[in-house]
Amino acid sequence: MIESFSEERRFSLYSQFLAGFFLSALLLLATSADIRAQSVHEPARGTAERTELLNAVRPMLEARVGPPVEFVVDWMRSGGGWAFVQLSPQRPGGGAIDLSRTTFASDAEYMDGLLTFALxxxxxxxxxxxxxxxxxxxxxxxxxxxxxxxPRGLTPY
Structure with missing residues (x-):
């Protein structure tokens, strides 16, 4: 014997289903926005991630200013498979890089030093x-x- 639901019971079940669906959708949206915001972090000094990021930027800069180059990290954020860095390049031990001896020599007057940004x-x-x-x-x-x-928070501004 097949039992049928009353019209009132069907409406109640349907209402509960819709309420649960919309509540789940709202929670999913809120959670994904929070995860997106929380996923951005600053790789800590000494971590492999931080070293890998700096080593990915280094060849590009050394090709332009000559090796060796080390960085002072002004901004570094990573998240969602992306990273954005703001770096102040220098010679090992803190020595200044002479712009007149780099590929930027002819553009030096139009630049804000060697401040480097990389995505x-x-x-x-x-x-x-x-x-x-x-x-x-x-x-x-x-x-x-x-x-x-x-991801929000990856860039400084």
Whole structure:
């Protein structure tokens, strides 16, 4: 014998289903927004992630200013497979890099020193340099559609 639900019982079950569905959807949206915001972190000194990020930027800069280069980290955030760094390059031990002896010599008067910004993506088991700017005089990433896709909190502004 097949038991049928009354109209009132069906409406109650349907209402409970809809309420549960919408509550689950809201919780999922809130959780994914929180995870996206929480996933951005600053890799701590001495960690493999921090070393890998710096080593991914180093060849690009050494090709332009000559080796060896070490960095003072002004900003470093990583999350969601992306990383953004703001670095002040120097010679080992804190020595200044002479711009007149680099590939930037003819542009030095238009630059804000060697302050370096880089966007990196973790793919194929390593950090890859996606975009970089050396010595910008503005917030170059503002308005760029690529940067609009990044996790919130990855860039400084």
């Amino acid at each position: 990196l993506r973790h793919q194929y088991g390593r950090w890859n340099l996606i975009d970089f700017v050396v010595g910008p005089t503005d917030v170059f990433w503002q308005g760029d559609p690529l940067y609009a896709q990044l």
